[in-house]
Amino acid sequence: MDIKRFPEKMGDLPIDFSNPKRTLISGLFQETAKVGGQPRKFLTYIPEGLDYCQPCLVAAIPSGEKPEEYLEASGLKAFAEDKKLFLHLATSETAWNADGSDADYLNAIYVAIQARDFYITMQDNIYLCGIGDGSFAAHQAARRMASEWSGLMTFGDLNGDLNTEHTALRGESDQGEVELKVMGMAAQLPVWMSMTAKNADNTAAVDFWKEQNHVVGAPLSGEGADEIWMPTPVRVLSEVNEEQIAQVRLAVREDPFTKEQMEAAWSYIGLARRHRGPGKKQLRYFKEPIACGAEKKTMEVDGMTRTWYEYVPKSCTPDQKWPLVVVFHGRGGTAETFFDLSCVSTVAEERHFIAVVPEAGVYQQKPNGLRNVLLWCGIYQDTPVDDVKFIRELVADVESRHSVDKSRVYAMGQSSGGMMSDLLAYTAGDIFAAVAPWSALRCPSKMYREWPACEQHVPTMMIYGDQDFLTAGHGEDPVLPFCLSDELRATLMEKLETYHLDPANVETWKTEPITWYAFPDKQGVPMVVIGRVDNMVHANYPEESWISYDQFLSQFHRSEDGTLYYRGRPVNESDV
Missing domain, CATH: 3.40.50.1820 (Alpha/Beta hydrolase fold, catalytic domain)
Structure with a gap:
């Protein structure tokens, strides 16, 4: 041979848009x-x-x-x-x-x-x-x-x-x-x-x-x-x-x-x-999605076949409505690998919600290099990939086929998927009641188009590792009791300002290996929560899926008239 x-x-090799993650060479x-x-x-x-x-x-x-x-x-x-x-x-x-x-x-x-x-x-x-x-x-x-x-x-x-x-x-x-x-x-x-x-x-x-x-x-x-x-x-x-x-x-x-x-x-x-x-x-x-009971779904968006795995526990019967959680993989990952990595199907089974794990669009990571690295909100031939459009169409498709509680739709994900989760908090608050990005927040420098800000204030919980060179900062922050990289800090401070949260008003506690920092509004609602994990690099682990859903996402829902609720009581967003 x-x-x-x-x-x-x-970068000169053609991409098969019917399967964007196919390896471009063989032999x-x-x-x-x-x-x-x-x-x-x-x-x-x-x-x-x-x-x-x-x-x-x-x-x-x-x-x-x-x-x-x-x-x-x-x-x-x-x-x-x-x-x-x-x-x-x-x-x-x-x-x-x-x-x-x-x-x-x-x-x-x-x-x-x-x-x-x-x-x-x-x-x-x-x-x-x-x-x-x-x-x-x-x-x-x-x-x-x-x-x-x-x-x-x-x-x-x-x-x-x-x-x-x-x-x-x-x-x-x-x-x-x-x-x-x-x-x-x-x-x-x-x-x-x-x-x-x-x-x-x-x-x-x-x-x-x-x-x-x-x-x-x-x-x-x-x-x-x-x-x-x-x-x-x-x-x-x-x-x-x-x-x-x-x-x-x-x-x-x-x-x-x-x-x-x-x-x-x-x-x-x-x-x-x-x-x-x-x-x-x-x-x-390894939790192989199909073997675990998930279904592989596809749709075409802007000429590209988009893929996701859909997990519907048997307990989520059509006689009542169930929460929907959309889970986003990191750069270079796939829906299959993140279905396994996040263990979200296990959480969905125990907590009775529908889980969807979609696959990102393409991106050229290096000059002359691969141009079909999977990355959320990437770019192809100078044209940004509209992953927000894809997710809107995906959620609409799932809602058309399953009994989804539209007041309890959530997003979580890691790295590039964390950025995507937080972007949806920024621009799609009409759909998502709360988000939980891991190892990331929205980073405008890593996105290739601008997005309009939504009117809703979407509660956000971010978990990151203290040894993560991409998210953790160095030294002491002049205002915050933890240290983030410059761009993540800028995004966080923008979020605190938009939600009218006081950076100095921080509630802190520890559940090993995570130190928590919550920024409550005037009603005491934790609109922004940061969790710093001891001895962790740029990663996520299955317990984050449990923590994100049990301790944060499930605490919020948004009614049809747009009112945000925390633990069943309305949040006055004008005071946020």
Whole structure:
């Protein structure tokens, strides 16, 4: 199979507006990852017609193999096409090293494939695979960055003992063993090992991962594995955001790398996702929208097919009206990934509301780069994408088919989706009773047209991480008891002025890990609330969906005559 070069001008490639998130290129391409400041090659195979944000599999293939030939002969190419994966081949002309340098190479590939220069990936679904003598390097890499990879599968015997500490594994590099222990707990990782025999090195690796994943009891067997070690079922620690799902599965086979073994391994490993949140990344099973009971819907707006997932709990029967919550993904995300990431279907099921997760329009993020990065209120060929129009038409469509309580329509979302949520508070108060943006507020510099301000004052709750370089400011604010980036601060101060709220009148409390700051009106109604999350970067986590709905959105509704209500009592907006 021929190795291609990436196009110099990705912006010249045509977009398929029937599927705006389709990857614009396909085939086998050469890339580089920086290891110790030096470039090292790897290959990326992109199946034809692949959508963005599909899972990535980084495979350390046996040393000495020509990767373009091995890709087809091994069945990896067919596997990537069947499972709809981005496949990244790590290679070594000589034997894979056990000194840790090749582990650094594999972890550098993890970093490199998120550049968004030629295709779009997520941090959530990147998996590691080792074949033959590449297996030990894969174990080393996973051990160093267990809180980053979503799963590990290896097919071959190990040539060293992971319990023997190498210099590079002692936390002396920024990807050292310290990554495994955050907030006093080792990071769990789903592991599948296929080997020829349970020799000392293989057994030592199994024992390491069993300890890492807190397994208990005797092993089970089945689904292609001879031993399945289950994590402890005792919920000692909070699992609001993370599930104890990391098993260690072991198969002893004369030929450890076969199509059947790959299929069996992926059927388990591919279930996990690694999501960002407070502290370390959090492991959960993937919530595929259709499998969870959602419906995929589309409509054409201004020549572009727009997509969303619609989740209607069975409890939301047509004999009464139900709240509607519209949930917006961040830049480069998709409706599918954010349905999973936000866990909004779980909240909808428990709180009895209709949830809609739409997909953004397109945007060219870099000069000559991809021009179909999904971004809310982006621009294409100098023409702004009217995502507000899309959302208005989407809400009208949902209301025409379901029994929606029009007084209780809400918006929430993260990053670019947070900006979109707050933009709707600014310009679509006739529809939305309250909004909860995460990691963002409306940023005029990042939008490509002006929007008219609505007459309504829409209550707003913004949650952000104190380690978020995009939203958190530095130092102390001269007025506010927290610090935001300049543009977010300007938007917040404009909102406080518009709503006639006193910046010095702040109610503060703490519910770990969030410190809250509420700006009440003269009636004591919290029209603007800010939540600062300890030890969190630019991220969101499922508990934010619960917090946003239970503690804020559901407290408000707007009657047909336009009156805003807080906890059932009218808000005098002239006093706001």
